[in-house]
């Protein structure tokens with residue numbers, strides 16, 4: 001039988017936010033591709049999160065990549081193409097930078113693979129692979145249960161996707177370019193079947209917003225939580241959600257009962273100017289004064305809040321970033337994730353900065369390696385590059401000093417030891433990311 005090798009490449013020199021083993025998650029896209037592949041091919045996933053790539057025999061190669069790891073993907077693709085083994089690339093970078101990527105592989109699957117993968121395999125078998133396969137955004141009842149059995153057994157967390165797309169339009173986000181503006185949900189029973197299939201006890205729900213957008217979308221989220229409880233699925237999980245996750249106490253109660261221990265919320269900033277610059281409409285609408293109330297409500301149900309903040313908006317200066325740091329330290333956020341604003345390809349932010357000649361690394365594709373969210377890669381408007389990096393360092397060092405205090409705050413506010421431990425480990429992970437970054441400078 002012919003062998004399909006699916007590869008998850010990692011840029012070892014710049015692991016960025018995934019320096020810790022517990023911050024790495026199974027490459028769910030490759031698991032979906034494996035599930036879509038007909039039985040007449042033997043499938044293997046080679047995952048550089050665990051094993052450094054060494055050449056191995058294959059008849060066909062499928063490779064994915066984020067922007068920061070794309071050069072590693074091109075490097076591996078070259079080895080196979082030199083032996084006339086076709087390489088097909090998919091994932092967010094290749095979908096948004098198709099003209100670049102097609103120079104390094106034989107075919108690209110742009111966007112979602114579900115409706116085109118069968119054709120890709122047929123064309124491969126008839127020796128007639130096309131350069132580009134592009135599908136419309138699909139109805140998610142068409143997505144299969146990912147092949148979790150093929151992922152490396154070393155992952156601490158399993159991963160699952162319950163929905164795609166986001167109607168918001170944040171300046172820095174590439175999700176909408178890739179997954180579209182319409183929020184689409186998978187059928188609940190399908191998601192529950194997949195959850196039961198995941199070997200790990202702990203799961204990361206990769207959706208950008210588990211409760212969706214608008215009242216109608218939160219009903220399926222509630223049904224999902226109730227379904228987990230009714231089926232007796234004993235998993236613990238964390239998810240991502242918008243700030244209004246806190247608005248509906250029935251959702252919070254059911255989420256907690258269904259195993260939710262932590263929620264990632266993109267807070268981004270604590271002042272209106274920066275939120276406006278980011279076009280973070282929901283946070284602006286709810287108002288920064290509502291943040292603390294939201295944290296308290298979420299904590300009340302035993303769930304920790306992972307607050308994500310960005311440094312380097314065009315409205316930011318050193319004094320404002322010092323205030324952001326003070327806010328973070330004194331706020332009820334349990335886990336702190338800070339990143340430097342990163343103009344990813346496919347975003348308005350990238351296009352604007354490119355047009356304004358503000359990007360510091362534009363020798364693509366080589367320079368994509370810098371785009372890993374841990375380093376300032378553009379000229380800030382109201383401060384120097386050194387000041388931006390220093391503000392970030394000062395923040396990370398201040399957070400490092402209050403990790404213990406935050407642990408007791410989480411324990412007291414959630415009254416759940418497990419939640420406090422999750423929050424503590426996540427804070428330690430983010431500290432490791434910043435220490436690693438500091439050592440590189």
Ligand code: SF4
Nearest residue numbers: 166168169170173208
């Ligand atoms: S940052 Fe979140 S809310 Fe904003 S566009 Fe991206 S996914 Fe949507």
